[in-house]
Amino acid sequence: MTRPASVTLQDVAALAGVSIKTVSNVVREYQHVRPSTRARVQDAIDRLGYVPHSIARRLATGRTGMIAFALPAIEAPYFAELAALVSTEADGFDYRLLIEQTAGSLEDERAVLRGRERGLIDGLIFQPTVLDAAAIEEFRGSTPLVLLGEIAAPPTVDHVMVDNTAAARAATLHLLQSGRTRVAFLGQSAWTEHATTRLRMGGYRSALEEFGAFRDDDLLIPMTRFGAFSAEAAVVDAIEAGVRFDGLVCFDDLSAIGAMKALARTGRIVPDDVGVVGWDDILMAQFTNPGLTTIRPDKAALVRTTFRMLRERMDGASGPGRHELVGFDLVVRGSTAS
Incomplete structure (x- = not known):
């Protein structure tokens, strides 16, 4: 037939x-x-x-039928969940998926853009953490490319992200509107070039100013690195240093989980004493005790939008880079519900 x-x-x-x-x-x-x-x-x-499209595509065009997803940390739940969604989306169009981990390394990010997989892939989805727009433009090759994340894209490259400033503002206002008066931000970094932290702190500060809430640099709780262990240590250190807060906006869900453990260790009850908001709505956020209130990026829409843009570029679409935002929700669970 x-x-x-x-x-x-x-x-x-x-x-x-x-x-x-x-x-x-x-x-x-x-x-x-x-x-x-x-x-x-x-x-x-x-x-x-x-x-299969992949067979027909190779015969007709010489393409490989493979795309790559370069991400910072495959062990991070958010990126693992995102990779699973990308894999499912790719399967739907008969593409195979190659996962590359850059570990936030400057050299690995450069290598991804220079095309170390040249000849193996038809397109690249890339979430950089170190390279800026100028470097991305300098090192990118001819492989169709879509960027994810908060680092600004050069004008020639497509980019998909969540409005981190608006989401952080929503998380902070949620705590303030529930009666919290001293809301802290967990995740302040000495690395000012970390675009995600900068945007989320901007949204946090905007909400405090809008609400007329108490502001103090002591409420910016620094972490030496990202993750639950560092978050736990940072919150314990802040409490032992005398920092008082009754609300906590966390960089991500892993940080929030570490913070909740620190609060329990120091005799604070969540949410009675401290309300906690995470970010990403990873699967385990539903299974903490209490459940974790969190920002839920529309990961499915992010992946669909990204793959649509990538397929259009692989099919020969030209023109300037496009920038698209996908939505988010604030998912309220027990960590802020009194």
Whole structure:
């Protein structure tokens, strides 16, 4: 049967009554698929005359059918969850995904842009943490590129992000409007070039000013590095130094989890004594005790938007770089609910 041009992986999944991921697993001959499911999917493939896009694409264009996602830390829950969403989105269009970890290294970020995977990938999704816009423009090659995160993109490159300033403002106002009077920010960094921290601190300060709330540099609690362990140590140090606060906006959910442990260690009850807000809404935020109030970026929309822009560039779209914002929600759980 001749394959109609419109037949897609989604069409096969719908006919077989399975997920897109299952169809992808059958096409790629993964072993861990039930024989009955494999047979049902294969029957749908045969009936529709489906040929994987990746095969047709290689034959017609010489493309590899592979994209790369370069991220700072695969062990960080947010990036692990984001990578899973990117993988699912790529599967839906018959692309394979290559994960590259840069660990925030200047050399690794440069290497990603210089094209150390040149010839292996058709497009790159990249979340830098060190390189600025000028360096990105200098080191990028010809591979289609979409940037994620808070570092400003050069005018030639597409960029997708959440409005961190607005989200931090919403988190801070939530604490202030619930009656908190001394709201601290956990995550202040000595590295002023850390764009994410700078934007979130800006939103925090904006909310304090708007509300007419108490402001003091002592309420900017520094962390030597990001993560739960550093957050726990930073909050204990602040409390032992006499810093008083009844609300805490944290850089991310891991920081919030570390902060909640520190508060418990020092005899503070969440939320009665201190309300805590995290950021990212990672899966474990639902399982802390109490549950963690957090900023939830629309990760699904972020991935869909990113992949749409990348596919358009891989298909030859030209023009200046595009900048798109995706939404967020404040998810209220027990860590701020009195």
